[in-house]
Amino acid sequence: KQEVTQIPAALSVPEGENLVLNCSFTDSAIYNLQWFRQDPGKGLTSLLLIQSSQREQTSGRLNASLDKSSGRSTLYIAASQPGDSATYLCAVRKETSGSRLTFGEGTQLTVNP
Amino acid sequence: DTEVTQTPKHLVMGMTNKKSLKCEQHMGHRAMYWYKQKAKKPPELMFVYSYEKLSINESVPSRFSPECPNSSLLNLHLHALQPEDSALYLCASSLTGTGVTEAFFGQGTRLTVV
Numbered sequence: 001k002q003e004v005t006q007i008p009a010a011l012s013v014p015e016g017e018n019l020v021l022n023c024s025f026t027d028s029a030i031y032n033l034q035w036f037r038q039d040p041g042k043g044l045t046s047l048l049l050i051q052s053s054q055r056e057q058t059s060g061r062l063n064a065s066l067d068k069s070s071g072r073s074t075l076y077i078a079a080s081q082p083g084d085s086a087t088y089l090c091a092v093r094k095e096t097s098g099s100r101l102t103f104g105e106g107t108q109l110t111v112n113p
Numbered sequence: 114d115t116e117v118t119q120t121p122k123h124l125v126m127g128m129t130n131k132k133s134l135k136c137e138q139h140m141g142h143r144a145m146y147w148y149k150q151k152a153k154k155p156p157e158l159m160f161v162y163s164y165e166k167l168s169i170n171e172s173v174p175s176r177f178s179p180e181c182p183n184s185s186l187l188n189l190h191l192h193a194l195q196p197e198d199s200a201l202y203l204c205a206s207s208l209t210g211t212g213v214t215e216a217f218f219g220q221g222t223r224l225t226v227v
Binding site: 031032034041042043044045046049051052089091093098099100101104105 | 115117119144146154155156158161163168169201203205207210211212213214215216217218219220221223
């Protein structure tokens with residue numbers, strides 16, 4: 001069974017800090033890993049998708065890496081801003097699970113002005 | 114355009130009511146999904162439609178009835194719900210249902226059952 005774990009569960013940082021969110025998964029037979037952002041009471045916004053053959057993807061101040069063999073991904077946020085405050089979820093699409101996305105529990109990020 | 118549109122945004126219904134949630138996308142995606150999300154928890158998959166056919170039902174109670182009238186529309190019909198069904202209901206779509214594919218989510222419908 002695919003399990004996805006995100007550490008830490010919550011993180012509070014001052015504005016301007018660079019930070020790293022972690023995601024680990026037990027089954028390395030994945031098609032892709034996707035990072036999402038969710039604001040309270042809202043839907044999920046796709047941030048980055050990394051295919052299993054890729055090592056990293058970048059979008060603006062965000063950089064996501066993938067080490068499929070060790071079952072780990074990190075989301076690096078540079079120069080954090082109060083507007084980055086949200087819950088960040090990672091999800092994997094497993095080769096044998098068809099259409100299912102398996103989500104981690106999320107990291108709740110607070111960036112303080 | 115990477116938009117998935119859900120209506121209504123909020124819904125309050127009694128346990129004897131019948132209501133429907135609607136989801137629409139115009140990205141040409143052929144897979145559409147319904148998820149349920151409780152507070153402080155990740156989304157849980159309910160149903161998957163692939164090429165307008167139901168491909169996955171995650172043992173969801175029959176009081177939830179999905180429908181995919183065409184490749185752009187997805188409905189979730191609700192009947193005789195329980196208070197514990199109160200949650201955020203999310204619709205998502207992806208180009209395909211398998212392989213490397215990016216999922217896009219709507220803003221959700223906040224459902225309260227009274």
